[in-house]
Amino acid sequence: MRQRPVLDVSELPSYAFGARSPVWWGTLAFCTLEGTGFALAVGAYLYLTFINPQWPLSAPPPDLLWSSLHSIVLILSVWPNQLAKKNGEHENIQKVRRDLVIMSLVGVVLLGLRVLEFGTLHVRWDQNAYGSLVWTLLALHTAHLATDLVDTIVLAALMFTRHGHGKRFSDVADNSFYWNFVVLSWLPIYVLIYWAPRM
Amino acid sequence: MNDMLLDRTPVSPIGEASEAYAPADPSEVRDHQVDGPELTARLAKTWGTGSGIVGALSTVDHKIIGRRYIITAFVFLFLGGLSALAMRLQLARPESQLMGPDLYNQLFTMHGTTMMFLFGVPIGEALAVYLVPLMVGTRNIAFPRLNAFSYYVYLFGGALIWIAFMLNVGADVGWFAYVPLSGPEYSPGKRADIWAQMITFTELSALAVAVEIVVTVLKQRAPGMTLDRIPLFVWAVFVNSFVIIFAMPAVMLASTMLILDRLVGTHFYNPAEGGDALLYQHLFWFFGHPEVYIIFLPATGFVSAIVVTFARRQAFGYLPLVLSLIATGFLSFGLWVHHMFTTGLPQLGASFFTASSMLIAIPNGIQIFCWIATLWDGRPVFRTPLLFVLGFFFIFVAGGLSGIMLASVPIDTQVHDTYFVVAHFHYVLIGGNVFPLLGAVYYWFPKFTGRMMSERLGKWHFWLAFIGFNITFFPMHISGLMGMPRRVYTYQAEMGWGTLNLISTLGGLLLFASFVLFLLNVVNSLRKGAVAGPNPWGAGTLEWLAASPPQPQNFDRIPVVTNREPLWAERESMPVATGLSVENRELLVSTVSEARADTRQSSPEPSLWPFLSAVVTAAAFIGSIFTPWAVVWAGPALAIVLIGWFWPKGATEDRK
Numbered sequence: 001m002r003q004r005p006v007l008d009v010s011e012l013p014s015y016a017f018g019a020r021s022p023v024w025w026g027t028l029a030f031c032t033l034e035g036t037g038f039a040l041a042v043g044a045y046l047y048l049t050f051i052n053p054q055w056p057l058s059a060p061p062p063d064l065l066w067s068s069l070h071s072i073v074l075i076l077s078v079w080p081n082q083l084a085k086k087n088g089e090h091e092n093i094q095k096v097r098r099d100l101v102i103m104s105l106v107g108v109v110l111l112g113l114r115v116l117e118f119g120t121l122h123v124r125w126d127q128n129a130y131g132s133l134v135w136t137l138l139a140l141h142t143a144h145l146a147t148d149l150v151d152t153i154v155l156a157a158l159m160f161t162r163h164g165h166g167k168r169f170s171d172v173a174d175n176s177f178y179w180n181f182v183v184l185s186w187l188p189i190y191v192l193i194y195w196a197p198r199m
Numbered sequence: 200m201n202d203m204l205l206d207r208t209p210v211s212p213i214g215e216a217s218e219a220y221a222p223a224d225p226s227e228v229r230d231h232q233v234d235g236p237e238l239t240a241r242l243a244k245t246w247g248t249g250s251g252i253v254g255a256l257s258t259v260d261h262k263i264i265g266r267r268y269i270i271t272a273f274v275f276l277f278l279g280g281l282s283a284l285a286m287r288l289q290l291a292r293p294e295s296q297l298m299g300p301d302l303y304n305q306l307f308t309m310h311g312t313t314m315m316f317l318f319g320v321p322i323g324e325a326l327a328v329y330l331v332p333l334m335v336g337t338r339n340i341a342f343p344r345l346n347a348f349s350y351y352v353y354l355f356g357g358a359l360i361w362i363a364f365m366l367n368v369g370a371d372v373g374w375f376a377y378v379p380l381s382g383p384e385y386s387p388g389k390r391a392d393i394w395a396q397m398i399t400f401t402e403l404s405a406l407a408v409a410v411e412i413v414v415t416v417l418k419q420r421a422p423g424m425t426l427d428r429i430p431l432f433v434w435a436v437f438v439n440s441f442v443i444i445f446a447m448p449a450v451m452l453a454s455t456m457l458i459l460d461r462l463v464g465t466h467f468y469n470p471a472e473g474g475d476a477l478l479y480q481h482l483f484w485f486f487g488h489p490e491v492y493i494i495f496l497p498a499t500g501f502v503s504a505i506v507v508t509f510a511r512r513q514a515f516g517y518l519p520l521v522l523s524l525i526a527t528g529f530l531s532f533g534l535w536v537h538h539m540f541t542t543g544l545p546q547l548g549a550s551f552f553t554a555s556s557m558l559i560a561i562p563n564g565i566q567i568f569c570w571i572a573t574l575w576d577g578r579p580v581f582r583t584p585l586l587f588v589l590g591f592f593f594i595f596v597a598g599g600l601s602g603i604m605l606a607s608v609p610i611d612t613q614v615h616d617t618y619f620v621v622a623h624f625h626y627v628l629i630g631g632n633v634f635p636l637l638g639a640v641y642y643w644f645p646k647f648t649g650r651m652m653s654e655r656l657g658k659w660h661f662w663l664a665f666i667g668f669n670i671t672f673f674p675m676h677i678s679g680l681m682g683m684p685r686r687v688y689t690y691q692a693e694m695g696w697g698t699l700n701l702i703s704t705l706g707g708l709l710l711f712a713s714f715v716l717f718l719l720n721v722v723n724s725l726r727k728g729a730v731a732g733p734n735p736w737g738a739g740t741l742e743w744l745a746a747s748p749p750q751p752q753n754f755d756r757i758p759v760v761t762n763r764e765p766l767w768a769e770r771e772s773m774p775v776a777t778g779l780s781v782e783n784r785e786l787l788v789s790t791v792s793e794a795r796a797d798t799r800q801s802s803p804e805p806s807l808w809p810f811l812s813a814v815v816t817a818a819a820f821i822g823s824i825f826t827p828w829a830v831v832w833a834g835p836a837l838a839i840v841l842i843g844w845f846w847p848k849g850a851t852e853d854r855k
Contacts, residue, residue: 003772008231036449136456154846
């Protein structure tokens with residue numbers, strides 16, 4: 001069929017930030033499906049809580065120390081994370097490098113605290129159904145933490161190479177967006193694992 | 200016109216200072232500088248796939264991946280069909296000695312598993328992978344490397360369970376693998392583990408494709424394709440992708456917990472340690488009921504596309520059709536407990552799920568009436584694709600009627616686990632998916648291959664399939680009411696089920712013959728079918744603007760959409776957008792609701808890394824059946840291949 005040009009797109013920008021970027025929507029979709037997974041695992045935990053007369057099953061509730069420290073650091077990490085996003089949007093390479101290095105270090109600290117946290121659960125995964133679910137919830141979240149940590153480290157390295165410009169700034173903003181999901185998804189799990197058994 | 204079609208808001212707080220506005224390299228050729236065959240050839244080179252085995256494994260072309268998906272899903276359909284035929288032969292007469300209970304258990308498990316997970320879900324996504332980018336007027340699917348990865352993961356998962364079956368390690372616990380039967384106590388060995396890991400493979404791939412479709416539809420529509428101009432097929436697979444995103448995590452969780460119970464001694468489903476067997480059923484059916492609609496929704500898209508084209512008028516009731524799709528998507532999550540009516544639920548719960556099960560008949564009824572109205576008011580042309588759609592109306596409505604009966608708890612309790620249920624869901628699934636699908640193959644075959652399928656063989660195929668199907672499955676309603684339970688490998692003559700079963704088996708042979716005819720038609724038409732041209736049916740949606748088969752770039756210039764059926768509205772010449780690169784993979788990203796052209800973004804180049812990532816993923820999943828440490832070892836390997844995947848290569852990619 002003959003063609004009739006009606007629109008010139010050659011001047012359009014070559015990337016954009018946030019909801020104008022396809023990667024942002026892809027990230028949102030993955031957050032949604034992973035969030036569904038979290039919600040169902042939480043649902044399974046509550047389901048077993050209600051059908052068992054006693055909960056937690058023959059184990060004291062897990063310790064608060066490391067998990068609470070972990071939660072505090074996680075919540076505080078939102079600040080440098082937002083900075084990374086903002087500096088990404090301003091395409092400020094020096095500050096983005098700094099922020100990503102900070103976020104990588106924060107991630108390593110969080111992973112370390114998580115290892116300590118696993119040690120104070122007072123229950124093994126193969127002890128009873130309660131233990132199985134606590135380990136599942138914690139492992140699910142740890143997988144997300146580790147994934148975003150690797151992502152952040154790779155992105156940080158990238159920003160120190162000749163690839164660190166242009167569209168990568170948009171990737172930095174999307175990586176910050178995913179980190180917010182890692183933080184937000186933790187809060188209900190923290191309350192459920194550590195505080196619900198004490199109520 | 201331009202202001203309606205372009206978004207001019209700045210991309211970031213620093214506005215024009217952003218590198219996004221850097222002027223493109225002036226030496227780079229753009230598509231307003233060349234024209235005609237030269238443009239076609241140069242774009243085809245830019246968007247093409249390399250040669251040789253490495254080229255084939257590196258491809259990111261949605262049409263090549265989509266074609267592989269379609270062919271693979273059909274191979275699984277045939278394997279599932281052959282296992283059904285083997286069961287029918289065994290059941291043809293009482294106390295048949297053709298096979299023993301162990302093989303029979305494996306066969307019905309392989310049949311159900313294959314049809315649901317390796318055919319039913321992937322086939323809808325397969326056609327979406329091929330057709331959605333063409334229908335929305337873009338050059339490739341969003342996240343094309345993820346798309347390639349998802350295909351290999353699906354292929355490895357399907358191969359795993361079928362190779363295991365051939366090695367006599369076939370899954371044998373039914374397609375929904377209820378605990379405690381599938382748990383560590385009652386299913387020692389590896390059979391149930393292989394089933395559970397196959398689930399992980401296929402759901403991973405299904406979720407990945409769902410994300411790609413959602414983003415392609417939201418962000419890559421041709422300029423002017425506002426929400427109310429999206430083709431109904433695209434709406435159907437778009438809603439379907441959301442259902443997948445919310446449903447599939449449930450079955451991944453259920454099967455992962457099952458395999459953990461079996462392999463590392465967790466107690467999710469073990470009542471002795473505070474677990475619960477019904478938890479498995481809840482998780483499984485929270486996925487399993489939407490699953491039925493995951494299978495059905497793409498088929499409604501086939502039907503809408505075929506009905507509109509062959510009625511030669513726009514769809515009657517576009518808005519109610521779209522709203523019905525969305526309503527079906529939502530309601531599908533409120534039905535799962537009707538699979539568990541006999542597990543002793545609280546009565547209030549049972550009533551709620553009865554009501555919602557009946558409620559979903561409303562949006563589905565609306566759709567059927569809209570299609571009938573479209574045909575009524577149009578000038579229908581009765582070609583093979585439309586015949587299959589008419590067959591779908593008949594069979595699907597019959598299945599819906601027995602569905603309304605089953606939604607009632609007392610009837611369900613009576614016929615639970617009998618052949619009445621088997622008859623019901625084959626009417627719904629074969630009627631609701633396979634018939635529209637066969638129509639879709641006849642309809643889009645010319646687009647996929649450039650050749651028409653034989654109309655004469657097609658009509659034979661349809662009538663043989665329609666008659667064969669009804670002879671096979673109608674008698675099952677009666678054998679079910681006579682008390683014949685499903686999943687029995689044989690029965691005694693005194694039960695009086697012999698004649699009905701013999702009739703079913705004869706019908707099954709007819710159905711088998713119809714598929715042989717179909718295969719013959721496909722093979723013959725591939726070699727010497729009439730040459731189709733771009734738009735053999737005179738259809739109105741954008742895929743018919745592309746060549747048959749489409750060039751790697753799909754369109755030489757991106758069309759600008761002015762109507763729901765663009766090719767009917769623009770008969771003389773097609774309005775197009777110009778200014779995209781000819782030398783680099785560049786595509787147009789648009790705004791979500793208005794589809795204004797927003798940015799020119801680069802689309803990923805071919806890469807071997809997605810294939811390698813799929814190999815590592817497969818090694819991890821399969822290895823985990825034998826030792827949980829496989830997951831630990833695979834972690835770093837996976838990190839390496841994923842970094843290879845995402846690390847930018849070469850100067851061209853860097854410039855963008």
